Amino acid sequence: MPARIEDYALIGDGHTAALVSRDGSVDWLCWPRFDSGACFAALLGTDDNGRWLIAPAADTDAADSSDASRDDTHAAAQQHEEESDCTTSDASAKPKPDEKPVPRQAGKPPAQAARSEAGKTHTKSAAQRTKAPAQRAHDEHQGGDGTPGQPGYARSTRRRYRGETLILETDFETPDGAVTLIDFMPPGNGWSEMIRIVVGKRGTVKMRMELVLRFDYGFSIPWVSRLTRDSGIKAIAGPDTVALRTPVDLRGENMKTVAEFTVSEGERVPFSLTYSASHLRVPPAHDPHTALARTENYWLEWAARGTVEGKYAPAIRRSLLTLKALAYEPTGGIVAAPTTSLPERMGGSRNWDYRYCWLRDATITLLAMMRGGYYDEARAWRSWLGRVMAGSPEQLQIMYGLAGERRLPEFELDWLQGYEGSKPVRVGNNAVGQLQLDVYGEVMNALHLARVGGLQADETAWNVQCAMLKHLETIWEEPDEGIWETRGGRQQFTFSKVMAWVAFDRAVKSAEAFDLPAPLDDWRATRARIHADVCAKSWNPELNAFTQTYGGDALDASVLLMPLLGFLPPSDPRVAGTVDAIEKHLLHDGLVLRYRTTEVDDGLPPGEGTFLACSFWMVDNLALQGRVAQAREMYERLLALANDVGLLAEEYDPISGRLVGNFPQGFSHVALVHTGLNLMKHEQGMASAAGQPPHDGQGREPPAGTPDAGMQSSPVV
Known part of the structure; x- marks a missing residue:
């Protein structure tokens, strides 16, 4: 066992x-x-x-x-x-x-x-x-x-x-x-x-x-x-x-x-x-x-290129090193995790193959590497992204193989009993064929951040981006499977629409900042239309919160990213109301669930642990609301959930006190990096390029004349 x-x-x-x-x-x-x-x-x-x-x-x-x-x-x-x-x-x-x-x-x-x-029963x-x-x-x-x-x-x-x-x-x-x-x-x-x-x-x-x-x-x-x-x-x-x-x-x-x-x-x-x-x-x-000596020199030389210093630097640097370990060096692609089918709930069926490269990881991974001082890795990831997104915009996928392979058929290995009996064991991932509108925003944000960070793209990359936005203009109103890759049918997910807004917002910013040819009036108009649509259809006055879907009453932790992406300022009362609602309804033992699987039909049996990345997003929101001491306390608790060598899985089960899900999980470690840097007020110029407001607890705009000035982009609605 x-x-x-x-x-x-x-x-x-x-x-x-x-x-x-x-x-x-x-x-x-x-x-x-x-x-x-x-x-x-x-x-x-x-x-x-x-x-x-x-x-x-x-x-x-x-x-x-x-x-x-x-x-x-x-x-x-x-x-x-x-x-x-x-x-x-x-x-x-x-x-x-x-x-x-x-x-x-x-x-x-x-x-x-x-x-x-390990086969014996132990009572804790x-x-x-x-x-x-x-x-x-x-x-x-x-x-x-x-x-x-x-x-x-x-x-x-x-x-x-x-x-x-x-x-x-x-x-x-x-x-x-x-x-x-x-x-x-x-x-x-x-x-x-x-x-x-x-x-x-x-x-x-x-x-x-x-x-x-x-x-x-x-x-x-x-x-x-x-x-x-x-x-x-x-x-x-x-x-x-x-x-x-x-x-x-x-x-x-x-x-x-x-x-x-x-x-x-x-x-x-x-x-x-x-x-x-x-x-x-x-x-x-x-x-x-x-x-052994050569391997030690390799890693020490790589680590020495890092620039992270401060209270949380040891955990952040270990997480960056873990992300480096998840990178496939020949192509620059970064796998979500090196494992498949480690369960999100012991004995359950939410077991997925994460040994592929998700476009969703592009923004946060690229930014994490740049914020940590590792521009070579960021450049390799940007190059990988440029290759896989080339082609017809209608054929953009949410994930690819390590070298950009498109076909990742899912099948089950019936000779394996599964981790602690958690079946099935899957190879491949059928979510590859899903429509997830948020990936357009992820790609645009990633490439904008690359330009801001000095990783200039060629003319072809911008032409591809323009073609992608032209396609997105025709599909952003459609339902999709969403960030969580649900298997219960397409819906009008709030986060998908927010990221469609991000796609046009970052394209406008790139065109303005780098003098790139673009139909700016059209893009600005579409950006404003999406923003108004989200605010009108996703806001639930009874819950005093943005919900998972248009017109719905279920909460979803992904909306915690709205202020972090610049969709709304932290001072907006709707943001504060949403944070309060998620604290009341999605916290389990002080940690954040993605959503209540017992209340949402996602096409799978209910039951999973708390999602660690969502908990890091909550930390960011607490800090933006001025609750900095509480944010630091929660962040340090999350750091303590890492194992004795600093590694995190996708989720944590507070009932059993165990890490669950694929391991180590890149998404969790990237969230750890960003939130720790934010709490240390590290590299705020680059954080602002991601659309993040300053972590001063007030949500104020950066002073005029500073590198952060003018980077906030929340339209007034």
Whole structure:
């Protein structure tokens, strides 16, 4: 059974990413791209669907017996061959005379790893449920009773990233000593590789390694053979090849590749797992320790380019680094999350594939990178956006593949039981074909911000924008599926109309500021017409709030963005009324729901956690209303919901005290960045370019003659 979502950490190399649990198990890794099939899919199934464990070994040989019987249920066995001999399933069998044997490590104990106890039912106290994930994880991994833990025999576990890098260090304390497990993926290799190094810190610790490779999302069992020139094995299934190199002796056991070894103080034992296409040669071996130094330099040099300073800088900089890890380096596209089908409610069906690039993320991601000082990443994302939006405006999609692929068919993987039984497990996303009018506003805002930030676009980009607006003029009054990608039919969503207004507003601003040719009178007239339409049809006087849809009575947290986008000033009483109404009706334990799924028919069974990005939007609104102390308190509570290495999922369940939804979620981290910078009054000039009013608690216009002057654009209605 997989770990809790908040118990995972992220490592990546700019092509893909892996999730590593506190207990040393890699339970999710898609190779060679973020959206490829997973070779480790235990996150959404069982250990038999693929994982890579390195952890202290248990002191009993019986701990693994239940798993051996479970492995016997497989229809086929993972085969281990000796060079050309395919008859043995034991990779440690005596080699042939012409074969290079895997070196053995003297004095290996015959220990086997203890298995996870996560399948047991644990009753948490109310006090324990209310703790933030990071503190609760710390408490629950400080054993002290000497009993075997999950999955190895460690009395306590601590972990961290090495400085401002994606190098994960996990400390295991056992009765016999202490070790540190270092996990990382070297960027810029020319191929994708994951390296794990066990470092002895104190005493002598018995360790166990267990590799279960299952390609194609835990389905395909590979054929395993020994490497002819290195110490290790090679696994092949269809188009995929993975090679494991290590000086430790390996053997086959119950359709797994396993090893037991000891590590004493000062010793370092490396493991390197490398991916390649099966028709190509296995990439050459590199020194793991040299790769570690190079990887550390890469991330430290990248982080040093950042400009964020202030009270919330550590969390903001970690979030920016996480966004960098979600970027597909060859194209500049940024995935929403590196996972699929982590549930928005445990046991529920709101499970989606987020390993694609949403245009909606364009504005906030591009602005976050620029506000953080990372203009190269912003430039790459802008270039990706320019490529995918090229073509007929009628064919603009809400999301694309990493390289701009348009077809992302959705299907279900019935052999995976789902995270904690949450089915179905989905690959692809049918929302790709939805009409979501807000993406036109996202694109226009993104490109306007790029120009303001000095990322000049060519003439073609402006011509494409003009064509998009011409099309938007003909469809903005139509119903759509909205920002939340509902599956209950199209409606007249308020936020979609607000973003249509943003599209024309930002186009007008770009044309005026950069002397671009445009039918400004027509655009201004359409902008004013949309604004009047929203204010007339979305305002509910009984609720004293803007509602989710025209003429509706359901609230929606997306309307919290109206003052942040400049649609209305924070001082407008309708904004204050909407904030009050959402506080009364959409807060759950002080955090914000998107909307009440029990009251809104979105085509899906009800039930989900609080949406973290919406809670950050509430923080911004509180600050704009002059409630700065309350805003800071809420922001700091949100920061405390991040796990012990600073990562957030899409949502948080206050009842169970757990992160839920895909993880880590780019949308949550971008919201964390913007709200933190706003609270620190950081880079207000760039924030104003996004249409945001100054965070002085009064909603006043910027003084004349300043960079922010004239950037507010709320028409008087």
